[in-house]
Each structure stands twice: as C-alpha cells, then as structure tokens.
Amino acid sequence: MTDLDAATAPAGGAFDEPTRRVGAGWIAAFASAWLGIWMAQLTPVQLLLPAQIDAVLRPEQWTDSVLAFGVVSGVAAVFTIVAYPVTGALSDRTASRFGRRRPWIALGALVFAASLVVLGFQTELWAIGAAWVAATIGFCVATAALTATISDQVPVDQRGFVSGWMSAPQSVGIIVGLVIVTMLITGAEAGYAVLAGALLLLVLPFLRVPDRPLAGGERRRVTARGILASLWISPRAYPDFGWTLTSRVLVSIGNALGTSLLLYFLMFGLRDPNAEDDLLVLTLVYMVFVIIASLVFGRLSDRLGRRKAFVFVASVLQGAAALLLALVPDLTTAMIAAGLLGLGYGCFLSVDQALATQxxxxxxxxxxxxxxxxxxxxxxxxxxxxxxxxxxxxTGSFTLVFVLSGACAVAGAIAVSRVRSVR
Structure with missing residues (x-):
C-alpha cells in the first residue's frame, strides 16, 4: 500500500474529524499542487502583469501604471469574494464518485491555466483585466477545495506541519517562476503558457489522492438560497472565527502592501537600474526565510499545542519589516526587510492556517x-x-505604503490575541 493509498479520509462519515496521520506521499502531492498554484498566481503579480500593463499603457507618469495595476487587482478581488465561499459550499455538497474536492481542484486548475494562456496574448487594458479576473476565479476554485482537504484528512496535531507545506511552496513558486520568465523564457505569451503548463503538471499528483465521497445520509439538497444563507457566519455566535478572520484580513493586507509593489518600488522609489535582477535577489531572500519559518514553526506549534503566540509574533515581525522600509528606504534595508518579512509571513501562513481549521x-x-x-x-x-x-x-512616494503595511500587521496581531478557544 502506498502513502497515497493510506491517505484516505478517516473511517466513518466524510464530516468526522480525521485521526489517521497523512503520509509522506500525501504531503508531497499536496506540496506539489501548491507549488504549481503559487507559481502561476504570484509570478504574474510580481512581474508579468505589471510589466504587461506598463507596456500597454506606456504612460508619461509612472504612477498611472501603478494605479492601473491596482485597479486590475481590485476588480479581480470583487470576484474572489464570491468565488471562494460559493465554490467551498458547492464542494461540501458534491456527491461525485471521485469525492467532494477533487472535481473542483481539477476544474479550477483547468480554468486557471486556460486563462493564463489567453492573458499572454492581450494587448488592451480591459482585455488584460478580464483575463486576469478569469484566472483569479480559477485560482479560487482550485484553492478553496484544496485547502478544505486539510480539515477533511489531516488530524489537528499534524495541521501546523502540513500547512507549512502549503506556505513553503509559495516562496519556491515565486523564485522558480521569476527565474523562468526572466532567464529561460522570453516574451509574455511564452511566460504565461509555461506557467499554465507547470500548473497542470504539478496539480496532477494530488488528483490521485483518495477523497471520500458523501454517503447517502450525508447528502444535502443544493439550492442557491441555501448556499447564500450559509455564507453569513455571525461573529457574535462564533467570535473566535470572527477574530481569526479579522486577523488574517489585516495581516494579509499588510503583506500585500509590503510585497506587491516591490518592482515599482525598486524602479521608481529607489531608481534601481537593475530592478528586475534585484527583485529576484529580494525574492530569494524572502523565499529562504518563508520556507524555514513555515516548516519549523508549523511543526513546533503542533508539538507545543499552541497557535496564537506564533501568529502574534509573526504579525509583529511583518510590521517591523514594513516600518524599517518606511524609515530607511534603500536596497540594503530592503534585503533585511525581506528576511524579516519572510520569517514572519512564513510562520503566519502555516500556523494561522492550522488555527483557522480549529x-x-x-x-x-x-x-x-x-x-x-x-x-x-x-x-x-x-x-x-x-x-x-x-x-x-x-503622496508621490512609497513611505505611506510601508507605514500602512506595518500598521495592518500589528493590528492583526492584536486581533488574534482575542481568540479564546485555541491556545
């Protein structure tokens, strides 16, 4: 019997808490899927998409390019708000013989990959935005189902470590993607196509992981009204869910502010003539610390049975990194901040995901x-x-961006301290 065969959902119903630890094969397939997903999502955000928008606009003022990139990202966010919970609700109720999650992982990966290929050929801003929205929806569909497999199949005392294998591939995906599109592949069309192919190839192993289908008595009738009604979770009735959600919003905004405009910061904030090469170096530094933090602190939180303290410290580290950039904006400081941000965000990603499942x-x-x-x-x-x-x-500068990033991260630390049911 292989590790994948041994990774079946726990005995009993599909909704029972899992008790059997997942093996190395399950974790490897899980990490492979996330590597493909992060590579396909973050490489465009970090480099391909802003460069494509700038090439299409050719603006007289560089701030126009930054704003256009922000608008495209913001429009995609609107669709994310709907796609994530609706897909999650549908996968909860899916009665396929292939299980509840696997059909949605496969569908999402296909939509994501196809949209990336189409995106590479767009030469007008509205078309770039539409293709990126479609890619974002595919990303949401795949990751909503993939994330749910942690709660379905991984016992509580292993979730910190397994969640680390969801976050560690994020950094590897960024650096591998950037290397591909800056050193190995020329042209946006080819870059997007290679990312799409890698996504499908790397997700494929996880589609072999057994996924327990719903038993007859567990099936519920699916209605639009039922799904919409289920999307509201009262923070008064479930305060720990509400505080965890709030913390994640704040820390994620802080991280996005600290990383998503990094290419523009190097190009226009520091007037760096080697912006793309230095972006690769900064990403590598960030990657190393994310991997170390996500795997080490995720496992440590499992052993200690504690989550909140790790999330709190992770949030503060990210705040410190952002404020450092606001106070001393130069390339050396950016290197140090990249290490601190990676250490904090890697710890946050793995431990906060485990906290969320509880x-x-x-x-x-x-x-x-x-x-x-x-x-x-x-x-x-x-x-x-x-x-x-x-x-x-x-403001005409990046100082306020980094101040806001630090403030959001610290506010996220305060929010997670209010969780009561998890240590």
Whole structure:
C-alpha cells in the first residue's frame, strides 16, 4: 500500500474529524499542487502583469501604471469574494464518485491555466483585466477545495506541519517562476503558457489522492438560497472565527502592501537600474526565510499545542519589516526587510492556517467556511496593490505604503490575541 493509498479520509462519515496521520506521499502531492498554484498566481503579480500593463499603457507618469495595476487587482478581488465561499459550499455538497474536492481542484486548475494562456496574448487594458479576473476565479476554485482537504484528512496535531507545506511552496513558486520568465523564457505569451503548463503538471499528483465521497445520509439538497444563507457566519455566535478572520484580513493586507509593489518600488522609489535582477535577489531572500519559518514553526506549534503566540509574533515581525522600509528606504534595508518579512509571513501562513481549521463552526461545511477564511487572504492580496497605488499617487512616494503595511500587521496581531478557544 502506498502513502497515497493510506491517505484516505478517516473511517466513518466524510464530516468526522480525521485521526489517521497523512503520509509522506500525501504531503508531497499536496506540496506539489501548491507549488504549481503559487507559481502561476504570484509570478504574474510580481512581474508579468505589471510589466504587461506598463507596456500597454506606456504612460508619461509612472504612477498611472501603478494605479492601473491596482485597479486590475481590485476588480479581480470583487470576484474572489464570491468565488471562494460559493465554490467551498458547492464542494461540501458534491456527491461525485471521485469525492467532494477533487472535481473542483481539477476544474479550477483547468480554468486557471486556460486563462493564463489567453492573458499572454492581450494587448488592451480591459482585455488584460478580464483575463486576469478569469484566472483569479480559477485560482479560487482550485484553492478553496484544496485547502478544505486539510480539515477533511489531516488530524489537528499534524495541521501546523502540513500547512507549512502549503506556505513553503509559495516562496519556491515565486523564485522558480521569476527565474523562468526572466532567464529561460522570453516574451509574455511564452511566460504565461509555461506557467499554465507547470500548473497542470504539478496539480496532477494530488488528483490521485483518495477523497471520500458523501454517503447517502450525508447528502444535502443544493439550492442557491441555501448556499447564500450559509455564507453569513455571525461573529457574535462564533467570535473566535470572527477574530481569526479579522486577523488574517489585516495581516494579509499588510503583506500585500509590503510585497506587491516591490518592482515599482525598486524602479521608481529607489531608481534601481537593475530592478528586475534585484527583485529576484529580494525574492530569494524572502523565499529562504518563508520556507524555514513555515516548516519549523508549523511543526513546533503542533508539538507545543499552541497557535496564537506564533501568529502574534509573526504579525509583529511583518510590521517591523514594513516600518524599517518606511524609515530607511534603500536596497540594503530592503534585503533585511525581506528576511524579516519572510520569517514572519512564513510562520503566519502555516500556523494561522492550522488555527483557522480549529475555529470552524460546522464540520459539514468545512469547504464553505474555509472558503470564507480564504477570502481574508486572497482579497487583501488583490486589494493591497490598489490601496498601495492610491497611497503612491496621493503622496508621490512609497513611505505611506510601508507605514500602512506595518500598521495592518500589528493590528492583526492584536486581533488574534482575542481568540479564546485555541491556545
């Protein structure tokens, strides 16, 4: 019996808490899927998309390009708000013989990949925005279902470590993607196409992981009214869910403000003649610390049975990195800040994801509830560039962007300290 075969959902119903630890094969397939997803999502955000928009606009004022990128990201965020919870709710109720999550992971990956290929050929701003919206929807569909497999199949005392394998590939994906599109592939069309192909190839192994289908008695009738009604989770009735959601929104906005405009910061804030090369170096520094933090602190939080303290410290580290850039904006400071930001965000991603799975209100609605929780990561990542762009246009510099980034991260630390049911 292989590790994948041993990774079946726990005995009993699909909604039961899992007790069997997942093996190395399950974790490898899970990490592979996330590597493909992050590579396809973050490489465009960091380089391809802003460069494509700038090439199309050719603006007299560089701030116009920053603002256009922020608007495209902001529009995509609107669709994220709907796509995440609706997809999660549908996957909770899917009665396919292939299981609840796998059909949605496959569908999302296909939509995501196809949209990236189309995006590469667009030469008008509205078409770039429409293709990126479609890609974002595919991203949401795939990741809503993929994230829910943690609650479905991973026991609580292993979730910090497994969640680390969701966050560590984020940094690897950025650096590998940037290397591909700056050193190995020339042209936006080819760059987007290679990312799309890598996405499908890397997601494929996880589609072999067994996914327990719903039993007859567990199936619920799917109605639009029922899904819409289920999207509201009262923070008064479930305060820990509300505080965790709030913390994630704030920290994610802070991270997006600190990273999404980095290319523009190097090009126009520091007047760096080697902006693309230095972006690669900064990303590499960030990557190393994200990987270390996500895997080490995720496992440590499992062993200690504590989540809040790690999330609190992670948020403060990100705030310190952003404020450092605001006070001393130069390339050396950016290198130090990249390390601090990676250390803080890597810890946050793995431990906060484990924390989120422990404050879900209903075992029968894990996909939907985690979909709502994922909004708190995806929407800020999309809205952050717009907020940052408006701050740049208003002030003519990046100082306010980094001040806001630090303030959001610290506020996120305060919010997570209010969680009561998880240590």
């Amino acid at each position: 404050v879900l209100p209903d075992p029968a609605a894990r996909g939907k509830d985690l979909g709502i929780m994922n909004i708190a990561t995806a929407v800020p990542q999309a809205v952050g560039p717009l907020i940052g762009a408006l701050a740049v246009v208003w």
